[in-house]
Amino acid sequence: MRCVIARFPFELTKSGVLDSMNGVKPEEITGESVTIGRRTYPVKQVGQIITRQDRRDFTAREVVLAMTKLGFTCRGLPRGTAPAHGPDPLQQASASLGAPAA
Numbered sequence: 001m002r003c004v005i006a007r008f009p010f011e012l013t014k015s016g017v018l019d020s021m022n023g024v025k026p027e028e029i030t031g032e033s034v035t036i037g038r039r040t041y042p043v044k045q046v047g048q049i050i051t052r053q054d055r056r057d058f059t060a061r062e063v064v065l066a067m068t069k070l071g072f073t074c075r076g077l078p079r080g081t082a083p084a085h086g087p088d089p090l091q092q093a094s095a096s097l098g099a100p101a102a
Contacts, residue, residue: 003066005051006058012050014070020050032060035073043067043074 001012021036024045032043044055047063064074087095 001066001069003062003069005047005062005066006053008051008053010051010066012066012070014072017046017050017067017070017072021046024049031077032064033075034064034067035075036067040075 003010003012018037021039021041024041026039026041027045029040029042033040034043034046035041036046043060043063046067047053047058047060048055051058068074
């Protein structure tokens with residue numbers, strides 16, 4: 001199947017993607033992911049391997065569209081797993097000063 005990733009055309013096949021990802025250890029998933037075989041990979045990792053381009057050169061959406069067209073299962077970041085933010089500066093200052101005396 002012909003698809004365009006980072007303005008470059010690629011002829012991708014499901015078997016070609018499976019072969020490219022064979023033996024590749026999945027990185028930690030922090031965003032969208034794609035299931036290839038029995039493993040789930042970050043879409044940017046898959047895009048980098050199948051295109052041999054830097055991850056900054058393409059979007060996750062481009063890879064998700066291509067992988068979906070090839071029949072792979074793609075998922076977004078699960079709800080409730082957004083990065084945890086620490087206390088804001090006001091809360092940090094309040095905590096460092098301690099609670100007011102009663």
